[in-house]
Amino acid sequence: MVLVYAESPNGQFKKAAFEAVAYGHLTALALGTSCVALVLGDTADAGQLGLYGASTVYQVQNDHFSDFDSQVYTAVIASAAQKLGAQVVVVSHTSTGKSLLGRLAVKLHAGSVAGAKAVPDTANGFVVEKGVFSGKATAQYAIQSAVKVVSVMGNSIPIKADGHIASVQSLDVAVPPSRVKVLERKTVSGGKAPLPEAELVVSAGRGLKGPENWGIVEELADALGATTACSRPVADIGWRPHHEHVGQTGVAIRPNLYIAAGISGAIQHLAGVNSSKVIVVINKDPEAPFFKAADYGVVGDAFEVLPRLAEAVKRFKNS
Secondary structure (H helix, E strand, C coil), X not given: CEEEECCCHHHCCCHHHHHHHHHHHHHHHHHXXXXXXXXXXXXXXXXXXXXXXXXXXXXXXXXHHCCCCHHHHHHHHHHHHHHHCCCEEEEECCHHXXXXXXXXXXXXXXXXXXXXXXXXXXXXXXXXXEEECCCCEEEEEECCCCCEEEEECCCCCCCCXXXXXXXXXXXXXXXXXXXXXXXXXXXXCXXXXXXXXXXXXXXXXXXXXXXXXXXXXXXXXXXXXXXXEECHHHHHCCCCCHHHEECCCCECCCCCEEEEECCCCCHHHHHHHCCCCEEEEEECCCCCHHXXXXXXXXXXXXXXXXXXXHHHHHHHHHC
16 A cells, blocks of 8 residues: 655645645556555545545544644654555655655654655666756665655656545544644745746846846746746845745755746756756856756846746737
8 A cells, every 4th residue: 555645734735745646646556556645634625635546535633733743743644654554655845744754764664765756666676766966867766675655756746636536534543742832933825836836937036136126027927827936145135035045055946947037057056946847047148057057048138038028928828
């Protein structure tokens, strides 16, 4: 059996949960077994996970799930895996999944791989592929333990809601009390996808010359339905909020399309975005290092190129 922990912050599933279930479903098919999902706390429409491949959804209800505590969640997921006899445990490669992966591996005496980007090769064992050296290379890891724990990199697995609503069953496992007390919570809200889940991203750097010029970036992002991002210097000097900072020291992303305007392309920035499927660079300096990593490059002033690109996108959509 493959057990997938489906994250549901504030009782709602995000794309990462559906990707994890889809990954678990494909892994189960390769192993000739079933895929089930685990939900912790009150979650609306838990049965919808069946659309992405879960045959059954198990739900554990408890007040201790109102605030995330990695030790509590680890204990519950590990107990569920042992009770259900799971051979593989799948989590999302989010901040939550990263804090669970190692703990789960220890609890279950399991080998683990963080940030898998492809379904395991089961032709000769259990081999997981992931990016290494900031995405510049790919490595394959053979997990030989009886139980295996894997976290799935975002935007790695295509998802299709072509299954059926799954039955939701209550699962009785012990839930230890939390030793964490949350004093304050600050969250970023908005209608656009968060950067780790975004398929389209429009980013800009110091070439925009000031925060007052960010309107042209947002206009293009709105036209595309994309999420906005920025380079580290822009976040450090307060032009944009820190949660928009992408790069080695910020958020690592892998969208289908990454448009970068006015960013030179320092190695630290590239390390966080070079897994993007298509990179478009706009810079008036033809010698900008970023052009070497770009799939498409536009040598031009961002103040001229971005508005024209936004208008072209609008015309295309209207036609």
